[in-house]
Amino acid sequence: MRAAPRFLALALALAAAPALAGPRDDLIAGFAGAAGITPSAERGHAFFLATPGGGNADTPSCSTCHTADPRAEGRTRAGKAIAPMAVSKTPDRFTDAAKVDKWFRRNCDSVLGRECTAAEKADILTYFASL
Amino acid sequence: MRPFLPLAALAALSLPAQATEVPPMAAEPARTECSACHMAYPPGLLPARSWKAIMGSLDKHFGENASLDPATAKKIEDYLVANSAEAMGFTGVTRGLAADQTPLRIADMPWWRSIHGDPAGRWFHSGRVAGPGDCAACHEGAQQGFFHDE
Numbered sequence: 001m002r003a004a005p006r007f008l009a010l011a012l013a014l015a016a017a018p019a020l021a022g023p024r025d026d027l028i029a030g031f032a033g034a035a036g037i038t039p040s041a042e043r044g045h046a047f048f049l050a051t052p053g054g055g056n057a058d059t060p061s062c063s064t065c066h067t068a069d070p071r072a073e074g075r076t077r078a079g080k081a082i083a084p085m086a087v088s089k090t091p092d093r094f095t096d097a098a099k100v101d102k103w104f105r106r107n108c109d110s111v112l113g114r115e116c117t118a119a120e121k122a123d124i125l126t127y128f129a130s131l
Numbered sequence: 132m133r134p135f136l137p138l139a140a141l142a143a144l145s146l147p148a149q150a151t152e153v154p155p156m157a158a159e160p161a162r163t164e165c166s167a168c169h170m171a172y173p174p175g176l177l178p179a180r181s182w183k184a185i186m187g188s189l190d191k192h193f194g195e196n197a198s199l200d201p202a203t204a205k206k207i208e209d210y211l212v213a214n215s216a217e218a219m220g221f222t223g224v225t226r227g228l229a230a231d232q233t234p235l236r237i238a239d240m241p242w243w244r245s246i247h248g249d250p251a252g253r254w255f256h257s258g259r260v261a262g263p264g265d266c267a268a269c270h271e272g273a274q275q276g277f278f279h280d281e
Contacts, residue, residue: 056194056195058194059194059195075261076168076169076261077168077194077195077261077262078168078169078170078261078262078264078265079169079260079261079262079264079265079267079268080166080167080168080169080170102199102200105196105198106195106196106197106198107196109190109196110194110195110196
């Protein structure tokens with residue numbers, strides 16, 4: 001009896017994977033193309049952990065709320081859980097372009113005090129997709 | 132349960148006598164957007180002018196950029212105003228609030244302070260409680276509009 005739900009979940013995950021990977025790959029390719037770069041998970045990792053300054057004192061880094069491990073659940077300043085950013089943990093991450101744009105607009109301003117560049121977006125999404 | 136809130140708390144807000152419930156923020160897109168970072172606060176707990184001020188400054192929302200596209204923001208503001216304290220007839224929510232005061236935080240409302248005390252108090256910054264706006268840390272049913280759980 002216990003195996004059935006697991007099998008079902010696996011089957012659903014496998015069925016959903018190709019449908020979700022498409023829009024995410026397209027998004028990353030779009031940012032990388034706009035920046036004229038080959039995206040790098042390593043640069044994305046460094047960007048995620050950096051404390052660039054320029055933003056709000058309460059949110060000096062992405063990792064302030066998301067923790068240093070994107071596979072872990074984060075926590076907003078108001079106390080709500082944030083689903084892991086790692087695609088392996090939250091498979092529907094970065095498949096909705098409007099949602100991605102909204103959160104880059106908000107969080108880049110909060111952390112850096114400016115918009116993120118297309119290169120930064122391509123790199124950090126590549127990092128999250130690599131985990 | 133902790134004897135933290137006076138039993139008369141909700142009665143003091145002029146909620147219906149039998150109510151153990153404040154109508155929660157139920158409508159979309161308000162519920163999803165407003166609960167992305169914090170609890171979706173019941174719209175009846177602030178006056179309309181507070182909701183307008185909050186929705187007019189989302190790019191500087193308590194230290195965060197919480198901006199929305201204008202169409203979504205307009206829908207949410209209309210809903211909040213239509214379900215604000217005045218619209219719901221919660222006269223106790225605006226009691227003690229001067230006409231020229233427009234609190235942006237529920238914890239800055241006189242009714243909140245008369246029940247909970249100083250929002251800077253240690254109780255609200257304990258680690259387990261993320262701040263005075265973390266209603267559900269103490270009110271287990273807060274998301275569903277239940278606050279009368281003392």
